[in-house]
Amino acid sequence: MLQTPSRRDGQPSRRFKFAIVGSGFAGLAAAIRIKQSGDDDFIVLERAADLGGVWRDNRYPGCACDVESHLYSLSFAPNPNWSHEFSAQPEILAYLRRRAQEAGVLSRINFSTEVRRMTWVESAGEWSIDTSQGSYKARFVFVAAGSLSNPSIPNLRDLESFRGQVLHSGAWPEDADLSGKSVAVIGTGASAVQLIPKIQPIVARLHIFQRSAPWVMPRHDAPISKHKQEEYRRHPRRLQLERGKLYVRHEILAFAFRHPIVMRMGQRHTIKHMHGAISDPRLREKLTPNYTQGCKRILFSNDYYPTLTRPNVELIAAEATGVTPQGIVGDDGIERKVDIIICATGFNVKDPPYAHYIFGTEGQSLANAWAGSPKTFAGTTVHGFPNLFLLNGPNVGLAHTSVILMIETQVEHALSAIRYADRSGRMIVEPRADAQARFTSWIDRQMRGTVWTTGGCKSWYLDGTGRNSALWPSYTFTFRSRVAKARRADYEIRGPQYSPALASRP
Numbered sequence: 001m002l003q004t005p006s007r008r009d010g011q012p013s014r015r016f017k018f019a020i021v022g023s024g025f026a027g028l029a030a031a032i033r034i035k036q037s038g039d040d041d042f043i044v045l046e047r048a049a050d051l052g053g054v055w056r057d058n059r060y061p062g063c064a065c066d067v068e069s070h071l072y073s074l075s076f077a078p079n080p081n082w083s084h085e086f087s088a089q090p091e092i093l094a095y096l097r098r099r100a101q102e103a104g105v106l107s108r109i110n111f112s113t114e115v116r117r118m119t120w121v122e123s124a125g126e127w128s129i130d131t132s133q134g135s136y137k138a139r140f141v142f143v144a145a146g147s148l149s150n151p152s153i154p155n156l157r158d159l160e161s162f163r164g165q166v167l168h169s170g171a172w173p174e175d176a177d178l179s180g181k182s183v184a185v186i187g188t189g190a191s192a193v194q195l196i197p198k199i200q201p202i203v204a205r206l207h208i209f210q211r212s213a214p215w216v217m218p219r220h221d222a223p224i225s226k227h228k229q230e231e232y233r234r235h236p237r238r239l240q241l242e243r244g245k246l247y248v249r250h251e252i253l254a255f256a257f258r259h260p261i262v263m264r265m266g267q268r269h270t271i272k273h274m275h276g277a278i279s280d281p282r283l284r285e286k287l288t289p290n291y292t293q294g295c296k297r298i299l300f301s302n303d304y305y306p307t308l309t310r311p312n313v314e315l316i317a318a319e320a321t322g323v324t325p326q327g328i329v330g331d332d333g334i335e336r337k338v339d340i341i342i343c344a345t346g347f348n349v350k351d352p353p354y355a356h357y358i359f360g361t362e363g364q365s366l367a368n369a370w371a372g373s374p375k376t377f378a379g380t381t382v383h384g385f386p387n388l389f390l391l392n393g394p395n396v397g398l399a400h401t402s403v404i405l406m407i408e409t410q411v412e413h414a415l416s417a418i419r420y421a422d423r424s425g426r427m428i429v430e431p432r433a434d435a436q437a438r439f440t441s442w443i444d445r446q447m448r449g450t451v452w453t454t455g456g457c458k459s460w461y462l463d464g465t466g467r468n469s470a471l472w473p474s475y476t477f478t479f480r481s482r483v484a485k486a487r488r489a490d491y492e493i494r495g496p497q498y499s500p501a502l503a504s505r506p
């Protein structure tokens with residue numbers, strides 16, 4: 001494990017200008033950008049013993065990215081060496097480790113340091129942060145704790161009575177051994193369709209619980225030749241051009257999410273993809289979704305449908321509802337005997353854990369302020385929670401392209417808002433309540449008529465109040481143009497006058 005980083009004077013210190021919670025894509029993007037801006041006064045607090053966020057935790061067989069790697073990478077840290085159009089998890093994790101090392105931010109990460117409580121101290125113009133490794137103070141905090149980081153375990157009757165093993169795709173143990181076992185997979189989302197084809201050949205029996213059928217489109221993966229990689233190394237502009245092409249192709253897709261009629265026209269091709277692999281009419285029927293494509297995340301796979309036709313596979317169109325000591329029960333009432341239950345049941349997105357440990361100006365938690373339906377300014381800041389920047393949080397999720405585009409824009413927004421405070425010599429920057437209200441009502445208006453609100457499905461994009469508080473409702477270039485540079489008028493700058501002496505308080 002790394003030592004607590006030292007600050008400019010070489011002495012260990014617990015007070016920083018910036019604290020970053022989390023060291024996944026978002027946390028590292030913030031750390032690298034802060035460092036590139038010439039500011040070295042930051043710390044990254046990471047609860048695990050390694051960096052990487054979801055790309056560290058999601059190690060299940062077959063885990064890969066379903067956005068092309070040349071787009072799913074940091075624009076300021078391109079990688080000419082991607083081996084495939086869509087890279088697998090180990091390669092993405094290696095990319096993050098390498099970039100953190102090269103940018104000189106690896107040594108600034110405090111590993112095994114879990115944030116337990118963050119309290120705003122108005123008089124000092126800073127956050128007081130309690131962690132499993134003691135307390136820290138920071139003027140500005142970037143919360144990059146991830147929205148897909150806390151596995152959601154389904155509510156299964158008598159779960160504790162099960163004598164076998166229960167695994168979750170998002171917390172995959174390195175020593176998991178499925179060979180020759182009878183296995184149940186709960187869920188047919190993005191993780192399940194990657195996992196199922198990889199484990200089917202090694203397990204004895206595979207029972208898949210499908211609560212709602214997903215739309216699964218072909219995945220156009222291919223290796224990137226050594227020759228091409230060399231070309232990208234020698235001619236970085238060609239790599240940029242490739243990224244640009246991918247960017248445009250994905251943005252066009254956003255149009256279909258905003259206009260479900262276009263989405264419905266595309267459904268024929270997806271059904272054809274399914275029928276190409278499945279000839280059994282009963283299986284076809286089970287696999288035909290009953291909602292508009294795109295209402296839930298569209299999945300990409302060439303081997304998922306063929307896997308379902310293998311003799312050791314059973315697709316159960318039922319919700320998993322309970323367990324017995326030796327098996328699992330669905331709402332079809334049938335018990336299947338299994339050794340291992342794999343929950344590919346996603347993450348706790350609607351109630352992010354960080355919202356419960358952050359306390360703002362009125363002493364209220366972020367969870368209380370949000371009351372089950374997160375609202376932000378620019379997807380990044382929250383009135384009542386000054387000097388706080390949420391990365392990859394509410395309303396910046398994407399269904400059509402790489403979320404890293406959003407994260408980078410958010411970091412720019414944060415740094416430009418912080419510059420207003422720095423220039424004025426004041427300690428505090430907070431979004432105005434009216435700016436947040438305008439932003440929220442714009443989001444809600446844009447959401448109307450999209451496939452997420454009209455597509456007839458029940459997805460984790462919608463919160464308990466029925467609002468889509470997970471996704472950005474438009475194009476990423478719209479986000480960029482509205483958000484990248486913070487507007488002075490949207491923020492209140494106040495608080496104690498900053499002086500270097502404040503930074504060296506004990």
Ligand code: N01
Pocket residue numbers: 064065066067148154155169186187188189190191192209210211212296297318319320321344345346347458460
């Ligand atoms: O989780 P999910 P995921 N019985 O929430 C089902 C990202 N990701 O881990 O649809 C039976 O999508 C549930 O059913 P239903 C990506 O953003 C990215 O797969 O609610 N089924 C659903 O099928 C993605 O959106 C990549 O009816 C039950 C499944 O569990 C997010 O992670 C790769 C059930 C959960 O699907 C989460 O994906 C992988 C029950 N009792 C993931 N309870 C990339 O490539 C729940 N379900 C970037």
